[in-house]
Amino acid sequence: MAPCFSIIVPAYNVEPYLTPCIESVLAQSFGDFEAIVVDDGSTDGTPAVCDKLAQRDDRVVVIHKPNGGLSSARNAGTARARGTYIVYLDGDDWIRDKRLLERCLNAFSGRDVDVLFFDAVKFDEEENVFYRSTLRMEEVFLHFEKRDMDSVSTQLMSSDSFPVAAWKKAYARELLLDDAGELRCPFDENLSYSEDIEWTFRALSRARRVGYVSGSPIVYRLRADSSSLTSTKTLSLxxxxxxxxxxxxxxxxxxxxxxxxxxxxxxxxxxxxxxxxxxxxxxxxxxxxxxxxxxxxxxxxxxxxxxxxxxxxxxxxxxxxxxxxxxxxxxxxxxxxxxxxxxxxxxxxxxxxxxxxxxxxxx
Incomplete structure (x- = not known):
């Protein structure tokens, strides 16, 4: 029997972080899920950690593949997904709300919702501090009654609060996969970075009605070795x-x-x-x-x-x-x-x- 949720976790050289990430998934109050961990050709101890986690709990499914980048890993995980709903979680982040899946299921059930938005807090690994999100999603959803995709997207973008990250949403399966299990909206594997931006707008263009899960249930880790757009380090071209x-x-x-x-x-x-x-x-x-x-x-x-x-x-x-x-x-x-x-x-x-x-x- 297919699980309710598929949680797709790309993992590349995240040996120190992967166990707490997956443990935060296994700790969910709603247990009808599969956690698909995609080892994207890691060169550290990540593959062994993946296998150990799979031995520990049969809801953890591991895919070992040659390195192809984040888009390739997410595509591989999505193609393997059997769940009614799909969630993405990066291998160095974690879920801090033990009721996230339960709350997502309640929000999806009987409301004709195709996608749920949620936010995250940032954890600065170097400074060992947490930061609130600067997005105003909750404010928009609290004060804006319309829930169709066009109206919500317009409001969020107009307030500079649109969450482009793939992992800040939960998706109904039919947005991403057809009845035969083929990818409807694959990530562009020619993009090594910022693939979420264009993918998100393609994926959400198929959505009709959306919802929101409050409380910033995800923790996004700012790693000490980060060279992301939000870090202060020199950025690669x-x-x-x-x-x-x-x-x-x-x-x-x-x-x-x-x-x-x-x-x-x-x-x-x-x-x-x-x-x-x-x-x-x-x-x-x-x-x-x-x-x-x-x-x-x-x-x-x-x-x-x-x-x-x-x-x-x-x-x-x-x-x-x-x-x-x-x-x-x-x-x-x-x-x-x-x-x-x-x-x-x-x-x-x-x-x-x-x-x-x-x-x-x-x-």
Whole structure:
């Protein structure tokens, strides 16, 4: 009998992290699942850890394959999945909510829901601290009654809160696999990084109604050796170019996915937001790669003018005047001023309120 959930865990050289990751799955209050661990040609002790976990619990299924990258591993795991619902979890992350699958099942059941969104907290391994997500998903879902895919996508993208990560969602099987078990929406194996961006929009274009699971049930590990876009280390040109390519694939297909016009506009706004983020990121490229990074952005300069809202329009004005080199520095300075103003304003307001209260007390 097929399990209710298939949890797909790509694993490449995650020997120190894989056991706690899978243990967080095995600890789920709802036990009708399979955990498909895909060893993607690891060169450390990961393969042995995989086999040990499979011996420990027959719900753990292991696939050993030659190294092909994250997209290849996810495709292999998805093709093997038998569950009614599919969840992705990276091998160095973990589930902190023991009721996540139970809550997902309740949200799926009887509500014609195709996909569930959820958020994560970040764990900085180097600093040994946890961070809240900066996305505003919960706010959108709490205050926005519509639950069709177009409306939710538009709201999330308009608030810079769209979760592109594949592992921030649970999916109904039919979105990803046909009746014969063939992949309907494979990850692009030519992308080594940022594959989630374009894949997510392809996958979700098939969805009708969506839901939300609150509480940030996943922990996303920021590893000490990370060179992700959110780290402070020098970034490789390959990672940067894959990010741009993935955004471009999403953007170029925006009219082909059946999205409503307002969602297409939101996708354009999202591409614009990523254009300016990428401008900042060019500052983290090695000195010899900076100009190549800017040249990649020049190929997609139309994104710069597609922003939505006052902040986006201001960014475009600055970019139009100062160009690729100066804009990230200017926008960075403006951002720091905004942060400083927000820190000062509550103090002034609190002082004013206190003075007012004291004056009323003396009357």
């Amino acid at each position: 390959k990672r940067f170019s894959d990010q741009i390519r993935s955004i471009a694939m999403m953007y170029d297909r925006r009219f082909d996915q059946g999205w409503r016009s307002e969602t297409v506009r939101a996708i354009e706004g999202y591409a614009s937001y990523q254009f300016y983020v990428s401008l900042f990121v060019t500052l983290r490229l090695s000195e010899g790669d900076v100009e190549q990074g800017r040249n990649l952005l020049r190929q997609h300069v139309e994104w710069a003018a597609k922003g939505i809202g006052t902040k986006a329009k201001l960014s475009y004005v600055v970019f139009s005047v100062f160009g690729y080199r100066a804009t990230p520095h200017i926008l960075g300075a403006l951002r720091q001023l905004t942060i400083l103003a927000r820190k000062l304003m509550p103090v002034r307001c609190a002082r004013f309120d206190g003075e007012q209260s004291e004056a009323r007390g003396n009357q």
